[in-house]
Structure formats: structure tokens, C-alpha cells
Amino acid sequence: MADHADDGNEGGGGDRDIFVYRGGLAPQHVTHVRIDKSVEVIDEDAFNCCEDLVHVETHDRIRRVGERAFFGCKSLRNIDLRSVVEIGEDAFYECVSLTDVQFGNKLETIGKYAFIQCTSLEHLNLTSIITVKTWAFRSCKALTSIKFSERLETIELNAFCACERLRHIAIPLKRDLFTFNPELQEYNQFSRCEQLTTVDLVGGAHNKTIASLHMDSWRTEMIAEINRINQVLPNTPADEKTESIKRWVDSVIDGMDHYKAxxxxxxxxxxxxxxxxxxxxxxxxxxxxxxxxxxxxxxxxxxxxxxxxxxxxxxxxxxxxxxxxxxxxx
Incomplete structure (x- = not known):
């Protein structure tokens, strides 16, 4: 079910019509949408190829965005997903005008191809994400920075492949963040990210550990090892950057384990x-x-x-x- 409503002006004489979405599939011609408060899941294909859709008003009870829900919505500029826990496969595939997505502290999973070829998306602040699936942000050519949190557990294959302007990422210090491609015998999460030169660590556990070490020389060595990645990465070939980051993370953890012992x-x-x-x-x-x-x-x-x-x-x-x-x- 879905209804039309005016923009809230008295007499119903608004400048545009607002489509009130209550589930199912929306008409192809919609431009402005309000998600009804009864909706907790935006259905699969709900706005698939609604190429004129510009604005979506959400609310804080939406829990999931279904597969292909906004597939090919080429005019959609921004969306608030602060209450969403899961974003399905192909959900925002080729939303080429999408510049701003507000992720909240509940989001756990971003599905396969979810934001592939969102070529205007510039920054990602994934404060609660646990899993980023395969090809999720492939070819987001305007993307320059990504910040994860300590909750991150897995970034799957090719998740950020061909993000040509990506320069900076912030990740937690954890082993096995990156899944391995057994066919190509490589890690390729940031393949073809030529400009990726800076990696920071999020969370304070590593800083507390270093500060607690008994010897000044140990602390100095661990700080130098943490900083080493940003000296090495600028000269690392694009297809080897993920492997370099993976080896560095393991090296830092091994060093800390050694000095703690x-x-x-x-x-x-x-x-x-x-x-x-x-x-x-x-x-x-x-x-x-x-x-x-x-x-x-x-x-x-x-x-x-x-x-x-x-x-x-x-x-x-x-x-x-x-x-x-x-x-x-x-």
C-alpha cells in the first residue's frame, strides 16, 4: 500500500506531491517520498529504477532496507539510515547522485553490491558496522575516506575495489579483517585504489597497551611500527595495498603480543x-x-x-x- 499526500501546507497547495510509502512497490514517477511510521522494512524492489526520485524522508523505526530497494535511483541525493540494522544486496546500486548517507550506530551489515557505482559518494562513517559484503562499494569513484569502528569484523572481497580517489581509512587493530581470495591467492579489498596512502587505527586499546609497557625502547619500537604503514603505503602498487595493510596489522599485533609476554x-x-x-x-x-x-x-x-x-x-x-x-x- 502507498498513498499520496501534499507537502503539509494548508489547503493542500504544496509545490510538490509527497508519496507516502506503506510497503510494496512504489510508482515509477515518484520524486519525493515519506516512509510511513508503520514501515520497519523497505521491501525488495520498492523503488527500483525510480529515476526521478530525489528525496526520501525516513524515520527511526526502519530496521532493514531490502534488496534492490533503491536500485538505479539516479536522482537520489541523500538518505538518512540512522536506525537501519541491515542494508540488502544491490540496495543502492548505481545511485549516481547520492552524495550523503547517514549511517547510525545500529548498522551491522552492508550487503553485496549495495552501493556499487555510487559515483558521487565522498565519505563513509561506519560507526557500528560488523560486515561489509563483497563488492559493496565497488567503483565509488568520488570516495575519499572511510572510518570504521572497533566493531568491524569482516571486509569481504573487492568491497572497495576501484575507489580511485580513496586516500584514507581508519580500521581497528584485529586479525582476519580481510577475507582471502583462494583463486587468485590474494587479498583485494582495496584493489585499484591507487591513492590510498593513509591508514589510522581506531579505538584506544593499542595506545593503552603501549603506554603500559615496561621499557621505553619497547614503546618506541611499537609506535614506530604503527607509523610504518603510512611510510610504506604510498609506494605500494595499487593491487598490493590490501596485502600490505594485512601484513602490517599482523606485525603490530605480533609485536604487542611479544612485548606483553x-x-x-x-x-x-x-x-x-x-x-x-x-x-x-x-x-x-x-x-x-x-x-x-x-x-x-x-x-x-x-x-x-x-x-x-x-x-x-x-x-x-x-x-x-x-x-x-x-x-x-x-
Whole structure:
């Protein structure tokens, strides 16, 4: 069901007609659309090839955009999808005038070919996305920057292939972000992105870990390794950029794992030495007291019981927690 409505002016004498969408397929001639508040899913093919569609007014209860819902809507300029959880396959295929899409903090999945050849789309702020499917943003030739969040888990094959002006991406520090092409034996998520030169890490976990490392040299080395990608990437061939990013992510994670292990080894040694020092100090004090007030035999027996007690209750744990806050690593 779908109805027409005026633009809200008194008497119904608006400058244009607004089509109220309540489900199903819309007429091909619509230019301005209001999605009725009863609609939670924009159906498959709902506005397929509505080439005159310019504006869509959404609401905060829409959960899904169906397959090919706005396929070939060549005049559509912007759309608010802040409540949407999933965008289906081919949903905005070849929406060549689309410059701005507002994604919210609920979006989890962008389907195959969802925004392929949206040649006017310039920026992506994907604050909650978990999965970007195959070819989702292929040939978005005006796209210059992409920001993901720590929730990102997978970018599938060719997702951003041939985004010729893409210069900057921000990704989380995670292994296996990129799926592998077994036929070509390569990672090609950013294939043919000649201008991709800058990669930043999102989330603060890596910064906290680096700041907590015990040695200054370790911290310096890890910061240098994180910065290395932006020195290497400008000179990396376009078809090798994804592979280079993948190797860099693995290298940073491996480095952090290595230095965390070294950190904990040093801490364990320090704890052991501290425990022995405290135990010896307590033992010496106790033996002195015994020597002053009793026989040597009694002192020896009591000393053995003190050793046994101090192995368990030397108090070292309390001292460490108070003076070595760097022990706890993310």
C-alpha cells in the first residue's frame, strides 16, 4: 500500500506531491517520498529504477532496507539510515547522485553490491558496522575516506575495489579483517585504489597497551611500527595495498603480543625477587628476636615455621599493586 499526500501546507497547495510509502512497490514517477511510521522494512524492489526520485524522508523505526530497494535511483541525493540494522544486496546500486548517507550506530551489515557505482559518494562513517559484503562499494569513484569502528569484523572481497580517489581509512587493530581470495591467492579489498596512502587505527586499546609497557625502547619500537604503514603505503602498487595493510596489522599485533609476554616475564621476576626480599627481611627480624630470648634450637624450629608462613603471606602482592600500576595490560 502507498498513498499520496501534499507537502503539509494548508489547503493542500504544496509545490510538490509527497508519496507516502506503506510497503510494496512504489510508482515509477515518484520524486519525493515519506516512509510511513508503520514501515520497519523497505521491501525488495520498492523503488527500483525510480529515476526521478530525489528525496526520501525516513524515520527511526526502519530496521532493514531490502534488496534492490533503491536500485538505479539516479536522482537520489541523500538518505538518512540512522536506525537501519541491515542494508540488502544491490540496495543502492548505481545511485549516481547520492552524495550523503547517514549511517547510525545500529548498522551491522552492508550487503553485496549495495552501493556499487555510487559515483558521487565522498565519505563513509561506519560507526557500528560488523560486515561489509563483497563488492559493496565497488567503483565509488568520488570516495575519499572511510572510518570504521572497533566493531568491524569482516571486509569481504573487492568491497572497495576501484575507489580511485580513496586516500584514507581508519580500521581497528584485529586479525582476519580481510577475507582471502583462494583463486587468485590474494587479498583485494582495496584493489585499484591507487591513492590510498593513509591508514589510522581506531579505538584506544593499542595506545593503552603501549603506554603500559615496561621499557621505553619497547614503546618506541611499537609506535614506530604503527607509523610504518603510512611510510610504506604510498609506494605500494595499487593491487598490493590490501596485502600490505594485512601484513602490517599482523606485525603490530605480533609485536604487542611479544612485548606483553616480555613485560609479564619481567614482572614475574620482579615479584619473585620482591617476595624473597620481604621474606628474608621478616625472617631475619624473627630470628634476631628468637636469638635474644631463647635457645638456638628453638630459634631454628621457629625459623622453619616462619619460612613456611612467609612463603604464603609475604605481603608482596599488596606492595606491587600499590607501586607498579603498569602490571595490568589490556
Amino acid at each position: 616480555e613485560h609479564h616475564r619481567y614482572v614475574k621476576e620482579a615479584l619473585t625477587l620482591l617476595e624473597l626480599a620481604l621474606w628474608k627481611a621478616k625472617l631475619d627480624e624473627k630470628e634476631e628476636n628468637f636469638a635474644e630470648g631463647g635457645t638456638k634450637k628453638k630459634a631454628k624450629l621457629d625459623a622453619e615455621s616462619v619460612r613456611k608462613e612467609k612463603r604464603v603471606t609475604c605481603g608482596a602482592g599488596t606492595v606491587i599493586r600499590n607501586i607498579l600500576p603498569f602490571l595490568k595490560l589490556e
